Every structure is written in structure tokens, then in C-alpha cells.
Amino acid sequence: MRPRPMRRSVAALACLLLAWTGPGSGAARAQERPALIAAAADLKFALAEIAGAFSRNTGKAVRITYGSSGDLARQIAQGAPFEMLLSADERYVADLHRAGLTRGEGKLYATGRLAMFAPHGSPLPLDAELRGFQSAVAEGRVTRFAIANPQHAPYGKAAREVLERLGVWQRLQPALVLGENASQAMQFAASGSCQGGIVPLSLASAPDIAALGTFARIPAAWHSPLRQRMVLTARAGPAAEAFYDYVQHNAGAGQTLARFGYALPEGK
Amino acid sequence: MEWDAIRLSLSLAGWTLAILLPAGIVLARWLATARFAGRHWVEGLLALPLVLPPTVLGYYLLVAMGGTSSLGRWFQAATGTTLAFSFTGLVLASLLFNLPFAVQPIQRAIEAIDPDVREAALCCGMTSWQTLVRIELPLAWPGVLSAAVLTFAHTLGEFGVVLMVGGNIPGETRTVALAIYDRAQSFDAGAAGRMSLLLLVVSFATIAVSYGLGNRVPGTRRRR
Structure with missing residues (x-):
């Protein structure tokens, strides 16, 4: 029975691991849950900056997953728990809207170059x-x-x-x-x-x-416009709603987008 | 370093081990001792994740867990969240793609036990379960440990299936392997490099430990 102590230590290690990792995620979820945001990959740097300012100003946190708009829209259609999508192509938002997965038709937030x-x-x-x-x-x-x-x-x-x-x-x-x-x-x-x-x-x-x-x-006239639209999904919580509002109305957010080369929708 | 991702990976590996190891022991024992027609088909099925492209496994899992499948619908009705893109779905996927890593080392170790030992135990009046727990497992322990180590390391490293089934959601399904991919795409070579080094060290250490155990197997060699 030589290997017995080894067995006990492995079992102890496994218990420790589960204790450390298991309930933690649940506890984190019980506090104010950060909003899960899906964003087109072209926003990687601009949105990180906007999200940082948003958190400093409001004390609310967002977690952003970047990917291709098509991929993210597909995941939302398949039930991924995102609360907001910032798409690089408004057609994906329209598709989700038709499928009844969004709150409203969303808002144009930028045109990409x-x-x-x-x-x-x-x-x-x-x-x-x-x-x-x-x-x-x-x-x-x-x-x-x-x-x-x-x-x-x-x-x-x-x-x-x-x-x-x-x-x-x-x-x-x-x-x-x-x-x-x-x-x-x-x-x-x-x-x-x-x-x-x-x-x-x-x-x-x-x-x-x-x-x-x-x-x-590249001249904007050389391709069909990259009309970027964002929308809240049906499962959006208060933090996501606040972020949606922030991207749309906060002057600093608009300036950040403009600095990264985006054209802002008219009236901003 | 994304500690969230590291913790998530460890959690996934922990849950996978906790569920898969007991199941793997039972499966391995059955395969090591039972003789029946078509056994190679069962063994082949269990070994399939070794050769199957992760995207194939990921695709079928996504279909099986989606909102249109009965499993997906049942889970959604029970918990309110979808199985795909959730941590639970990831654990389920992890159980499947780790099957060969959990079963095979244990099966080899049990197969290496002299059948006379098992028969002697049965002759002494032990039940099949008692034989497993008190005779076979202590003898095959290095195999069990090496199964645990391989399963653990493989869970930390799996990428394709996790990306397809989990969808790279921070704090829910973004494991270390995905975080590295994400950081590399964000030109954050520092974080990608540190997490890669961590996985390299952990993987190397676990494999070395498992080889060390393989060479030091007390009393499980056939004596005949």
C-alpha cells in the first residue's frame, strides 16, 4: 500500500481546487454583474478606451468579447448570453431584430473606414x-x-x-x-x-x-459604407443599458471614436 | 496575465477531473476485464477524440447543445440559460474530449495486473467491487494518477472545441488557451507570452510527472 499518501494528497488537491474555483464565480455573479458585450473586432482599441472611461465615470463594469460581427451575431442567435452587440455591419443587427432577439432596431453609432x-x-x-x-x-x-x-x-x-x-x-x-x-x-x-x-x-x-x-x-466611396449599428439584446441588464446610452450620448465616447477614424452619425 | 481566465481553466479542469475520473475508472475496469464481441468498436469510440478534428467535435456539440435540440431545450427550460456558451456546456464538452486521456492509462494499468491476483481475491470471497477498490486500484494507482494528470493538462490546453462551444465569453467560457489567442490578436505580446509560458511549464511538468509514474509502477508487471 505504498502509494496511499499520494492518493490522499491528490484527492486533497482536487478538493482544494474545486473549493477555490467553484463557488467563486457564483459569488462574483451575485454582486453587480458586469455587462457582457459582444463587439466587432475593429473596435478593439477604441472600445477598450471607451469602456475604461465608462467604468471610471459610472462605477459599472463591462466585459467585452471581440470577434467578427457575423460570428457574434450567430452566437447570439444560438443563445449566447451577450447583452449588447456592437456590429460592424447593420444587417446583422437587422437579422437579430427580425428574429425577435433584440430590444428595438438599435442605433447607428459610427461609420467605419x-x-x-x-x-x-x-x-x-x-x-x-x-x-x-x-x-x-x-x-x-x-x-x-x-x-x-x-x-x-x-x-x-x-x-x-x-x-x-x-x-x-x-x-x-x-x-x-x-x-x-x-x-x-x-x-x-x-x-x-x-x-x-x-x-x-x-x-x-x-x-x-x-x-x-x-x-x-482608402477613400470611403470605394466600398459600400460600413454602417456600424449597436443594439441591446433581449437579456440586457442595467449595466448594459447604461453602456448603450454612454456610447450613444457621451461626448468623450464620440471623441474617442472620431480619433480612431470613425465617422459619427449625423447630429453628433 | 488574465487571472479570471486562469481560474476558469483550473475550475474547468477540476470539475472535469471530479466527474470523469470515477467514470473513467469504471469504464476502464470494464474494458480491461470484459471480453465480448465488438469490444474494439467501443474502444474505438472512446479513443475517437484523439484523432477527430476538434472542429468536428465542436460542431456536433454545438448542434447537440443548441436551442433546437432536445438537450438544449431541456437545459434552457431548467436553468434559463443556454447550454452552449455556458460553463456547464464547457464541462460537458470537456468530459467528452478527455475520455481517451482518462480511460486509456487506467485501462492499461488494470490490464497489467496479473489475472491470478484478481481470481485469488474473488476466490477469497471478495465481491467484484471490493476487488476493484481494495486490490486493483491500489495496484493500478500510477495509471489512475497519470490519467488524472493527462486529463488536467489536456483540459487546460484544449482550444478548438472550447472556442466553438464556449464562444470566448470573459469570466464564463474564456479559458487560458482562448485568452492567449485573444491577447495575441490584440498585439498584447506581453500577456500572451506570460500565459503561454505558464501553460508550457504546467504542461511540461505534468507530462514529465506522468512519464515518471509510468516508469515506477510497483507490483503491476506480469510476472509470468
Whole structure:
């Protein structure tokens, strides 16, 4: 019976673990529960700043999950416990509204812009009209280029429209690297293993990322507008309601969005 | 470091162990001693998570737990929350993808016990349960411990299934593995690096311990 003490210590360890981790989450939930927010990945830096200011001002906390709008909307439709969705494409909000999963039709909070990003050392020339990019693709000099997945990421869909407009979509196919969402596309584009990518302006212009390369704004007329709409879901609690209000009406929140390159809805 | 995520991962691993280990012992004992036609199909089914792409398992679990399945509807009626994207759903998924890690080491250890020992115990009037608890488990203990260690480490590390079934919700389903993915996407190389190092050290330590146990198995070798 030599191994007995070992058995006892393992059992004790397991009990300790359950005691430490088990009821804790329940206790945390009993206090004022932070609102669970689902947000499009292009908002990663801007919304983190807004949420920080919101918590300081109101004492209420939010927890934000970033992803592609399509993915997040699907999860909400399948019953994920999010209380609010900030989508990058208003159609996902409309779909959820039709399915009866939201409170009202939501509100337009920003219009997004795209940027062409090239990391330091990339041979991609960045001019306002992207002619240098066009010829680089035509000459086969672009071997790796990142965009978000056009299937379920609005910024990927807009990037595809830009590439089609430039007439390089077909030619670029073998070089395309698809990010799961806009922020992963940004990560790929800035990683140095891609020559560049078409990414949200809000990410490319964030200080942490702007330091990794250069970017050029893509004219808003080159793709269908990225009308970003937010909505409370049917299960929204008071903290989520307050945050919804804050993003919509707080002047600081509007300034933050504008600083990250978003166009604000009229009247703000 | 996201302590929330670390705590959640430990909690998930703890619950998985607490439920799966007893069930694994019973299953392993049955597989090690029973002889019946089609046994390899049962063993194959239990080993399936080893070779199945996590996305396949994740997809079926998502379908099975969704609001349109009877399991999903029953859970929602009972608790008011959906099974998918909840911690309970994650535990359920974790039980499934850990089955081979829990069962196989125990099964091998019980198989290594000389059948004469078991027969002697039965001849002495012990019931099958008594034999399991008082003879087989003490002998097969290193196998049980290595099953526990593997299950624990594997739960901390599982990514695909957790992402599909759990949906990366902070404090509810965002485990360390998902937090690393999230931090890396947010250009937070510092946090991603620290949590990766933590998982690397824990995984290495657990695997080394489990190999150490495998080499030091008292009294379970066949003597014939």
C-alpha cells in the first residue's frame, strides 16, 4: 500500500481546487454583474478606451468579447448570453431584430473606414490612389496579403469590394491570407510575414500598431459604407443599458471614436 | 496575465477531473476485464477524440447543445440559460474530449495486473467491487494518477472545441488557451507570452510527472 499518501494528497488537491474555483464565480455573479458585450473586432482599441472611461465615470463594469460581427451575431442567435452587440455591419443587427432577439432596431453609432497597411520593410508602395499597389499586384510582387474573411467579417467584405474595384481581386487570390476577424487580419498584416493588408483604419491608426508600419486611408466611396449599428439584446441588464446610452450620448465616447477614424452619425 | 481566465481553466479542469475520473475508472475496469464481441468498436469510440478534428467535435456539440435540440431545450427550460456558451456546456464538452486521456492509462494499468491476483481475491470471497477498490486500484494507482494528470493538462490546453462551444465569453467560457489567442490578436505580446509560458511549464511538468509514474509502477508487471 505504498502509494496511499499520494492518493490522499491528490484527492486533497482536487478538493482544494474545486473549493477555490467553484463557488467563486457564483459569488462574483451575485454582486453587480458586469455587462457582457459582444463587439466587432475593429473596435478593439477604441472600445477598450471607451469602456475604461465608462467604468471610471459610472462605477459599472463591462466585459467585452471581440470577434467578427457575423460570428457574434450567430452566437447570439444560438443563445449566447451577450447583452449588447456592437456590429460592424447593420444587417446583422437587422437579422437579430427580425428574429425577435433584440430590444428595438438599435442605433447607428459610427461609420467605419478602411486603410491599406504595410509593415516596415514591406516593398508595397502606399499612395493615395493605390496605383503602386495595383502595379505591384500586376507584376506579381505581392505574395502575401491579409484581409478579414469576407464571408462573415464586414471589414473583409468591404476589403474585397476595394480589391474588386482596383481590378486585382482575381490576381491576388493565391496571395490572400484571411483573418478570422478584422483584428486577426490586422495582426497578419502587421506581423511582417505579409507585405500588407486592407484593415480597419481604427486598428491601423492605433498607436501600438501604427508604430509597426505605415498606412494609407482608402477613400470611403470605394466600398459600400460600413454602417456600424449597436443594439441591446433581449437579456440586457442595467449595466448594459447604461453602456448603450454612454456610447450613444457621451461626448468623450464620440471623441474617442472620431480619433480612431470613425465617422459619427449625423447630429453628433 | 488574465487571472479570471486562469481560474476558469483550473475550475474547468477540476470539475472535469471530479466527474470523469470515477467514470473513467469504471469504464476502464470494464474494458480491461470484459471480453465480448465488438469490444474494439467501443474502444474505438472512446479513443475517437484523439484523432477527430476538434472542429468536428465542436460542431456536433454545438448542434447537440443548441436551442433546437432536445438537450438544449431541456437545459434552457431548467436553468434559463443556454447550454452552449455556458460553463456547464464547457464541462460537458470537456468530459467528452478527455475520455481517451482518462480511460486509456487506467485501462492499461488494470490490464497489467496479473489475472491470478484478481481470481485469488474473488476466490477469497471478495465481491467484484471490493476487488476493484481494495486490490486493483491500489495496484493500478500510477495509471489512475497519470490519467488524472493527462486529463488536467489536456483540459487546460484544449482550444478548438472550447472556442466553438464556449464562444470566448470573459469570466464564463474564456479559458487560458482562448485568452492567449485573444491577447495575441490584440498585439498584447506581453500577456500572451506570460500565459503561454505558464501553460508550457504546467504542461511540461505534468507530462514529465506522468512519464515518471509510468516508469515506477510497483507490483503491476506480469510476472509470468
